[in-house]
Every structure is written in C-alpha cells, then in structure tokens.
Amino acid sequence: MAKRIDVSGLSAFYGTHKAIDDISMTVEPRSVTAFIGPSGCGKSTFLRTLNRMHEVTPGGRVEGKVMLDDENLYGQGVDPVAVRRTVGMVFQRPNPFPTMSIFDNVAAGLRLNGSYKKSELNDVVERSLKGANLWNEVKDRLNKPGSGLSGGQQQRLCIARAIAVEPQVLLMDEPCSALDPISTLAIEDLIGELKERFTIVIVTHNMQQAARVSDRTAFFNLAAVGQPGKLVEIDDTDRIFSNPSVQATEDYISGRFG
Amino acid sequence: MSHALQDPRPVKPRSSAPSSLTRGGLPRWAPAAIAALSALLGAGIGAVAGLESRMQWGLIAALLFVGITYTASSVVENRRQAKDRVATSLVWVCFLLAVVPLLSLLGVTIARGIKVLDGYFLSHSMAGVAGFAPGGGVYHALLGTIEQVLLATAIAAPIGLLTAVYLVEYGRGRLAKAVTFFVDVMTGIPSIVAGLFILTTWTLMLEQGPSGFAGSLALSILMMPVVVRSTEEMLKLVPNELREASLALGVPKWRTILKVVLPTAIGGISTGVMLAVARIAGETAPIMLLVFGNPLINDNPFEGAQSSLPLYIWEQYKVGSEDSFDRAWAAALVLIAFVMILNLVARGIARWKAPKTGR
Amino acid sequence: MASTTPTQMDTAPPVVSGARSTGRAGDKIFSGLSKGSGILLLTIMASIAVFLTYRATLALSENEGNFLTTFDWNATGNPPVFGIAVLLYGTVVSSIIAMVIAVPIAVGIALFISHYAPRKLAGPLAYVVDLLAAVPSIVYGIWGALFLVPYLGGLTSWLNQYLSFTYIFDKTQVGVDRSLFTVGILLAIMILPIVTSVSREVFLQVPRMNEEAALALGATRWEVIRMSVLPFGRSGVISASMLGLGRALGETMAVATVLSPSFLISGHLLDPGGGTFAQNIAAKFDEANEFGRDALIASGLVLFLLTLLVNGAARMIIARRKEYSGANA
Numbered sequence: 001m002a003k004r005i006d007v008s009g010l011s012a013f014y015g016t017h018k019a020i021d022d023i024s025m026t027v028e029p030r031s032v033t034a035f036i037g038p039s040g041c042g043k044s045t046f047l048r049t050l051n052r053m054h055e056v057t058p059g060g061r062v063e064g065k066v067m068l069d070d071e072n073l074y075g076q077g078v079d080p081v082a083v084r085r086t087v088g089m090v091f092q093r094p095n096p097f098p099t100m101s102i103f104d105n106v107a108a109g110l111r112l113n114g115s116y117k118k119s120e121l122n123d124v125v126e127r128s129l130k131g132a133n134l135w136n137e138v139k140d141r142l143n144k145p146g147s148g149l150s151g152g153q154q155q156r157l158c159i160a161r162a163i164a165v166e167p168q169v170l171l172m173d174e175p176c177s178a179l180d181p182i183s184t185l186a187i188e189d190l191i192g193e194l195k196e197r198f199t200i201v202i203v204t205h206n207m208q209q210a211a212r213v214s215d216r217t218a219f220f221n222l223a224a225v226g227q228p229g230k231l232v233e234i235d236d237t238d239r240i241f242s243n244p245s246v247q248a249t250e251d252y253i254s255g256r257f258g
Numbered sequence: 259m260s261h262a263l264q265d266p267r268p269v270k271p272r273s274s275a276p277s278s279l280t281r282g283g284l285p286r287w288a289p290a291a292i293a294a295l296s297a298l299l300g301a302g303i304g305a306v307a308g309l310e311s312r313m314q315w316g317l318i319a320a321l322l323f324v325g326i327t328y329t330a331s332s333v334v335e336n337r338r339q340a341k342d343r344v345a346t347s348l349v350w351v352c353f354l355l356a357v358v359p360l361l362s363l364l365g366v367t368i369a370r371g372i373k374v375l376d377g378y379f380l381s382h383s384m385a386g387v388a389g390f391a392p393g394g395g396v397y398h399a400l401l402g403t404i405e406q407v408l409l410a411t412a413i414a415a416p417i418g419l420l421t422a423v424y425l426v427e428y429g430r431g432r433l434a435k436a437v438t439f440f441v442d443v444m445t446g447i448p449s450i451v452a453g454l455f456i457l458t459t460w461t462l463m464l465e466q467g468p469s470g471f472a473g474s475l476a477l478s479i480l481m482m483p484v485v486v487r488s489t490e491e492m493l494k495l496v497p498n499e500l501r502e503a504s505l506a507l508g509v510p511k512w513r514t515i516l517k518v519v520l521p522t523a524i525g526g527i528s529t530g531v532m533l534a535v536a537r538i539a540g541e542t543a544p545i546m547l548l549v550f551g552n553p554l555i556n557d558n559p560f561e562g563a564q565s566s567l568p569l570y571i572w573e574q575y576k577v578g579s580e581d582s583f584d585r586a587w588a589a590a591l592v593l594i595a596f597v598m599i600l601n602l603v604a605r606g607i608a609r610w611k612a613p614k615t616g617r
Numbered sequence: 618m619a620s621t622t623p624t625q626m627d628t629a630p631p632v633v634s635g636a637r638s639t640g641r642a643g644d645k646i647f648s649g650l651s652k653g654s655g656i657l658l659l660t661i662m663a664s665i666a667v668f669l670t671y672r673a674t675l676a677l678s679e680n681e682g683n684f685l686t687t688f689d690w691n692a693t694g695n696p697p698v699f700g701i702a703v704l705l706y707g708t709v710v711s712s713i714i715a716m717v718i719a720v721p722i723a724v725g726i727a728l729f730i731s732h733y734a735p736r737k738l739a740g741p742l743a744y745v746v747d748l749l750a751a752v753p754s755i756v757y758g759i760w761g762a763l764f765l766v767p768y769l770g771g772l773t774s775w776l777n778q779y780l781s782f783t784y785i786f787d788k789t790q791v792g793v794d795r796s797l798f799t800v801g802i803l804l805a806i807m808i809l810p811i812v813t814s815v816s817r818e819v820f821l822q823v824p825r826m827n828e829e830a831a832l833a834l835g836a837t838r839w840e841v842i843r844m845s846v847l848p849f850g851r852s853g854v855i856s857a858s859m860l861g862l863g864r865a866l867g868e869t870m871a872v873a874t875v876l877s878p879s880f881l882i883s884g885h886l887l888d889p890g891g892g893t894f895a896q897n898i899a900a901k902f903d904e905a906n907e908f909g910r911d912a913l914i915a916s917g918l919v920l921f922l923l924t925l926l927v928n929g930a931a932r933m934i935i936a937r938r939k940e941y942s943g944a945n946a
Contacts, residue, residue, distance in 0.1 A: 540753020
C-alpha cells in the first residue's frame with residue numbers, strides 16, 4: 001500500500017517566477033508529515049508538485065525529481081493522470097461535486113477507472129465512508145446531494161472520495177482551515193487512523209495541529225517577499241517543537257514572526 | 259481569459275520500464291500527423307468519388323481524423339485516453355466549423371464586392387439607372403443609413419443612459435426589477451416586430467408618410483435595451499468609494515453622478531453605444547416597412563422615402579441581374595466595413611479608456 | 618423612486634447606500650428623469666403589445682378563414698382568407714434545425730475557448746466569434762442565397778441519396794435548395810456567436826476547486842469537463858440556447874433571401890417551400906393594402922408573443938442560476 005516519497009533537487013515555477021527552490025526530503029510510508037511555515041513560503045506549491053497538480057496552473061513548471069518508491073513522477077512517459085490516481089489530494093476548502101449525490105461523490109473516482117458492479121461500488125462506498133468516519137451520519141441519505149452537508153462533513157466526504165480509489169499517498173492542503181474546532185478535531189482523529197494505511201502529507205498553518213497529528217515536521221521559509229521558498233529543516237515533530245536545530249525554526253515556532 | 263487545463267503529454271512513451279505510472283502514449287506529433295493523413299485521405303476519397311463540394315471533402319477528413327485518433331489511441335493508450343483525445347478533436351472541429359463560414363463570408367464579400375466598388379460607386383445614387391443595368395452607386399443609401407442611425411442614437415442613447423442610471427443609482431423595489439426584466443426581454447424583440455409597432459403608431463395611427471425618421475424610431479427601440487445593458491455593466495464597475503468620497507464632500511447625488519460616476523465610466527459607455535450603433539446599422543426589416551427605399555438622394559430624414567445600405571442590398575438582390583448582384587455585394591462590403599470600423603473603434607476606446615485598477 | 622424627503626436640509630450628511638437625495642431641485646429633476654426613462658421603456662413594451670393587438674383584432678374580425686389552421690395567406694382578397702399554420706410550422710421547424718446544428722457546435726467552441734485553446738489565443742478567438750455576431754443579417758442573407766445555396770447541392774443530394782428513408786431527408790422536388798433545411802443551416806451560423814459567448818462565460822465561471830477535485834482523482838481533461846464543467850454550466854447553456862432560439866425565430870432578411878416560399882406544410886425538409894412569420898411579412902408587405910397590413914400585424918403579434926415567451930424563459934433561468942450560484946459562493 002503506502003509508498004515512500006523521495007524528493008531531490010526540486011524547484012517549481014510560475015512562469016518565470018521561482019516559487020520554491022531546490023528542495024530535497026524523504027517522506028516515510030505510513031507516517032504523517034506536516035509542512036509548516038509563513039504564508040507564501042511555497043509549502044502548498046511543494047505539496048502540489050507531489051501529485052503533479054502544480055502543472056495544471058497556467059505557467060506552472062517543475063524541475064527536479066520526485067521518486068515514489070522507485071519511480072520518478074516526472075520521468076519520461078509518466079502519465080500525470082495515473083500519478084494523481086496514485087497520490088490522492090484533499091483541498092483547503094471542501095469541494096464535493098455539487099451536482100452529485102453523496103454516493104456518487106465517493107464513487108466518482110472508481111467510475112473513472114472502469115465499470116464496477118453495483119454491489120462492488122456499494123462495498124467500496126461504505127468502506128470509504130466508514131474510513132472517513134462519516135458513514136453513521138450519512139448512511140440514510142446517500143442519494144442526497146453532497147453540498148447539503150456541513151463543512152466538516154463535506155471535508156470528510158472529500159477524504160472518503162480520495163481514499164475510495166486506494167491511493168498510495170494522501171496529500172492534504174490545510175484541510176481544516178475552513179472548519180470549526182469540533183470538525184477540525186474529527187478530521188485530526190481521522191488522520192491518526194488513516195496513517196495506518198496511507199502515507200500522509202499535510203500542510204497546515206496551525207502549529208498546534210502539526211504538533212498533534214504529525215510524526216515528522218518540515219519547516220519552510222523564504223528570505224524575503226518575492227524570493228523562492230526553501231526547506232529550512234525536516235525532523236521528528238518532537239524535536240522540531242522542543243529543540244530545533246535552526247534558529248529560524250525556533251523563532252517561527254515561538255511566534256517571533258510569521 | 260481561459261483557464262486551460264494544461265496537461266503536457268508525456269514526451270516520449272514506450273521503452274521505459276513498465277510500471278503503474280507509465281503508459282503507452284502517442285507521440286506528441288501524432289495529432290498533427292493524423293490530421294495531415296486525414297486531410298489527404300479526405301481529399302483523395304472526395305476526388306475519386308467525384309464529390310464536387312469541398313465542404314464534403316472537409317467533412318470526410320474530419321470524420322476520418324476523429325476515427326483514426328480514437329483507434330490509434332485505443333490501441334496504443336487506453337479507452338479513457340482515447341475518449342479524451344476524441345473530445346479534444348471534436349472541440350477543435352467545432353472551432354474550425356465556426357471559422358470556416360466567417361472566413362468564407364468575408365472572403366466572398368470582399369472578392370465579389372471589390373468588383374464595382376470605387377469612388378464613383380461611393381459618390382453616386384441610382385438616379386436614372388435601370389436595376390438590371392450596370393452603373394449607379396450607393397451614395398444615397400450610405401447617406402440614409404448615417405442619418406437614420408444618428409437619429410436613432412440621438413433618441414436611444416439618452417433614454418438608455420438614464421434608464422441605466424436609474425437602475426444602478428436609484429432603482430429599488432418592484433419597478434426596478436420590472437425594468438431590468440423587460441430590458442432583457444426587449445433585447446430579444448425581432449426587428450420586424452419593432453418595425454410593425456412603429457407602423458401601427460406612426461404610420462397608421464398618426465398617418466405619417468414614410469421617412470428616415472420613422473425608421474429611426476424603430477431602430478431606437480432595438481438600440482435602447484443594448485445601451486441600457488452595457489451602460490449598467492459599466493456603472494456597476496465604478497467603485498462605490500468614489501461615490502462616497504464625492505457625497506461626503508457635500509456634493510448632491512445628481513452632481514455626483516454627472517461629475518464623478520459617468521465620467522469614470524465614459525469609456526465603457528461609449529463602447530457600448532457604438533456596439534449598439536453597429537448592430538442597428540445592419541437592420542433591414544424595419545427600414546423596409548417604414549422608410550420604403552428611394553433610388554434618389556434624399557438628404558432630409560424627416561420628409562419622404564429614403565434608402566439605406568441594408569435595404570439597398572436587399573433591393574439589388576431582388577432585381578436578380580448580374581449587375582445588380584455586383585452592386586449588392588459592393589454595398590455589403592461597404593456595410594461590413596462600416597460595422598467593423600465601428601466595432602474596432604469601440605473596442606479601441608474600451609481598451610484606451612479602461613478603468614485602471616490598482617492591481 | 619428615490620424617496621426625496623423635502624424637509625431634509627442641504628447640510629444633512631448624505632446617505633450613501635440609500636436612495637435618499639439631499640432634496641435639491643436638481644436631484645429631483647435628475648432622479649425623475651432617470652426614473653421616467655425606465656418607465657418609458659416599460660411603456661414602449663406595453664404599447665407594442667397593445668397596438669399590435671388592436672390592429673390584429675381589426676384584421677381577425679374580417680378573416681373568413683381560420684387564423685390558426687388556414688393554409689393560405691390571401692388577406693387582400695375578397696373575402697380575406699389567411700392563417701398562420703404554415704408560418705408557425707416553418708418558423709418552428711427552421712429554428713429547431715438551427716438549434717440542433719448550432720448548440721452542440723457552440724458548446725464545443727465555448728469549451729475550446731475556455732478550456733482547450735492556448736491562453737494567448739483564447740482572447741483573440743473570443744473576439745473572432747464576436748465578430749461573427751456583428752455581421753448584418755442581410756449580408757448573411759445574400760451570402761446564403763448566392764453562395765451557400767449552390768454549395769449545399771452536394772450535401773443535400775447526399776442526404777437524399779442515403780437518408781431518404783427517414784422521410785424528412787427525402788427530396789421529392791427537383792430544384793435549388795431554397796428549403797427550410799438551408800434556412801436552418803444559415804440560422805445556425807447566425808446564432809452561433811450568441812450561444813457561444815453566453816456558454817463561454819458560464820464555463821469560465823466554473824469554480825477552480827471543482828475542476829481540481831476531478832483532476833486530483835485522476836481525471837483526464839475530458840473527464841474533468843464531464844464531471845465538473847458541464848454539470849455546472851448546464852443551465853447556462855440552456856438559457857444561451859433559448860436566447861439563440863429567440864434570434865432564430867425572429868430573423869427576417871436571411872430567411873427572406875434564401876427561402877423560396879409557398880403556402881404548404883411539408884415534412885420533406887429538403888424540398889423548397891414553406892415560410893416563416895418574419896419572412897412572410899417582408900414578402901407580403903409591399904403588395905398589401907391597409908387591411909393586408911393589419912393581417913400581417915396579426916401574424917407579427919404571434920411572433921412577438923413567441924419570442925417574448927422564449928426570451929422571458931431564458932432570462933428566468935439565468936436569474937435563478939445567479940441566485941443559486943450566489944448562495945453557494
């Protein structure tokens with residue numbers, strides 16, 4: 001199931017603007033890695049390079065290597081569509097398909113990849129919704145539109161949709177920033193369960209959240225506005241929050257900037 | 259403008275070790291190659307089967323292109339990719355289908371219109387020229403069009419402008435909603451119905467004879483909703499801070515609108531008015547009902563029948579001789595040039611006067 | 618109206634968002650003028666309906682035929698006999714042909730501009746499509762009659778040869794293609810721009826995050842469009858099509874130049890003949906006496922109501938969509 005991500009020498013551009021510069025890191029399978037850093041430091045951009053979503057932005061371009069176990073995502077002949085199927089993503093704002101029912105939302109990814117029997121689909125949808133801790137809340141209204149759910153439920157629906165296709169890696173781009181504290185807690189609990197099965201990378205603005213959910217934490221920073229973002233350090237979360245090896249990390253964590 | 263989903267296709271397929279992420283892919287030049295092949299085959303099949311219409315050749319080529327693309331992609335890639343490629347080619351075909359008639363229309367009009375279009379044609383009327391005979395010109399029609407359009411603008415522009423001001427600056431409640439809705443509906447009134455309306459009131463009830471002015475009345479009905487709509491859009495773009503700043507200085511609201519709001523939006527408003535003018539300049543039906551047509555020069559739009567460019571084209575077309583067709587094409591060329599120049603100037607103003615946002 | 622409270626003093630702080638003016642005479646006049654213009658527009662719309670109805674009743678009271686079912690237009694005869702059956706049929710059929718051809722192509726072009734074309738090309742392309750809309754209908758008319766009609770010979774004989782079993786493509790009369798089918802093709806070209814530009818606007822409004830949701834699931838570009846763009850844009854495309862339909866129903870000159878009219882209803886679309894409301898008015902107006910004009914006005918009234926219905930429905934759909942998407946924004 002879960003795979004290791006090995007990034008080396010990765011830079012990303014918007015047109016001629018360099019957004020992130022020369023990043024190398026390793027993300028262990030079946031763990032949660034959190035990206036923290038001030039706004040504009042490129043952590044979301046970096047996240048989007050991990051499933052080739054960066055290049056759908058007009059002008060988006062990437063240099064460097066991202067190895068998923070032993071395959072380079074940016075190698076020759078690699079199909080971005082297959083990459084995105086293997087590396088799932090959850091976005092900042094919940095984005096269920098507004099015209100689809102709850103059931104169809106979860107089944108959407110499967111239906112893309114071939115025809116399934118109704119019973120198979122039922123199984124996968126139930127399993128995914130249970131996996132996202134949403135099953136009990138929606139099992140009686142699977143045919144209702146997904147947009148009728150609360151924000152937190154919608155976000156868990158999006159997680160269910162992402163895990164339904166059994167990806168190797170799950171990327172989360174500030175998944176709780178649009179949610180209330182109780183929904184946030186529900187998602188954080190869920191992340192703890194999901195890491196048994198997936199490699200999880202989460203971008204967050206909230207340092208407490210990073211401390212709560214992640215095993216390892218990467219701190220990104222930028223020298224000045226307009227400069228590309230860089231990886232300052234990546235280490236076990238405990239160490240980053242207690243005894244970071246770089247001064248800037250400590251300044252950021254203790255609230256001196258950002 | 260577009261947010262094209264830019265999915266660069268993998269550069270070189272095959273050969274790399276098989277894995278879950280790679281797949282067989284058509285090379286990047288494949289669509290171009292298939293297009294060239296289908297064009298050749300289309301022309302070949304068309305020529306062999308003795309089909310005369312180039313349109314059919316094109317259709318055959320387009321069908322071949324879609325078919326070959328689907329088959330090739332299904333074999334080398336997979337069915338999802340094949341569908342994606344077919345969708346892409348269909349979208350391209352749709353676009354080409356739209357460009358072909360435009361180019362053809364412009365090409366044909368220019369090629370046939372240029373034949374008799376010269377200084378003489380532009381400066382003479384049809385006085386003393388029999389319909390089927392060569393000679394004659396378009397001066398009287400051009401003059402009529404300009405006068406009628408100017409009059410229509412003089413009526414419609416102020417009314418349209420004030421209505422837009424009402425909707426944006428004053429309008430609240432039911433009346434404003436009704437006006438908004440009916441302005442939209444009015445945009446869709448067929449020009450011949452506007453003509454019939456002026457016919458019932460001006461001609462039949464007030465018993466006025468045909469005149470350029472009667473035509474202007476009908477044209478102004480067609481023009482008003484267009485002016486309202488575009489002016490409304492422009493006024494809405496004026497930032498509220500400007501209004502507040504002026505009002506806070508104690509300037510009364512009407513002066514604020516006249517001195518601050520309208521000048522800020524003037525570029526966009528004039529663009530909208532000119533586009534509306536371009537639209538009514540080509541209207542034939544109401545002119546036919548109300549202005550009647552006249553082979554002679556009549557420079558008084560308030561008295562007696564006049565001609566106009568669109569009506570002139572229609573009349574020359576109806577005569578049905580080679581010479582009258584030539585005149586019809588030449589007049590069509592003049593009309594298109596007239597409308598296009600208005601369009602270009604309007605868009606030029608829009609670009610030049612575009613409100614500069616801080617970003 | 619702007620509630621002009623006369624007691625309010627000049628020095629009173631102006632209320633920005635409200636419609637209250639400072640009470641000066643200038644304000645009264647100006648707001649009165651602008652409100653008056655709005656009312657004038659409504660009055661024009663109302664009087665179009667009233668006057669056309671009045672003249673129409675004059676004609677209808679003398680009509681010896683059945684206005685709805687008579688297959689003839691002899692309003693100047695004695696007794697006058699006229700009916701709109703053929704016109705209604707021709708108007709609706711030619712417009713439907715136009716829609717069947719134009720809507721899919723317009724959606725394709727709109728998608729091309731919004732999602733397929735290279736970014737630098739998208740703007741100019743949209744402009745080119747708008748130019749199509751600026752060409753006057755009479756020019757389309759003579760282009761259709763003198764250029765398109767001869768060119769369509771190949772297509773129609775092909776349709777006749779292979780699809781004549783469908784009845785509608787069975788060409789029973791020899792002759793040039795001045796048929797409802799040709800009119801439909803020409804109308805399709807004419808309504809392409811409006812359908813395209815409205816659809817394009819809707820497609821461009823699809824929230825980025827809806828598209829990314831599909832992309833992140835591993836959807837191809839076409840699948841993104843099918844999952845996110847088309848469902849979002851559906852109502853917009855419907856109303857765009859109805860706006861186009863409104864145009865097609867009322868088009869005069871392009872039909873008058875291309876069609877060779879007759880007062881027959883035929884299911885064979887490739888046969889010359891038939892007529893539309895607008896075309897009939899243009900063709901019969903010159904020879905009509907006052908009563909004949911009233912009869913034509915009666916048919917114009919039906920056309921007016923028809924376009925009113927179609928345009929009103931289109932606008933309602935757009936308005937409802939705006940509320941809907943506004944609530945979700």
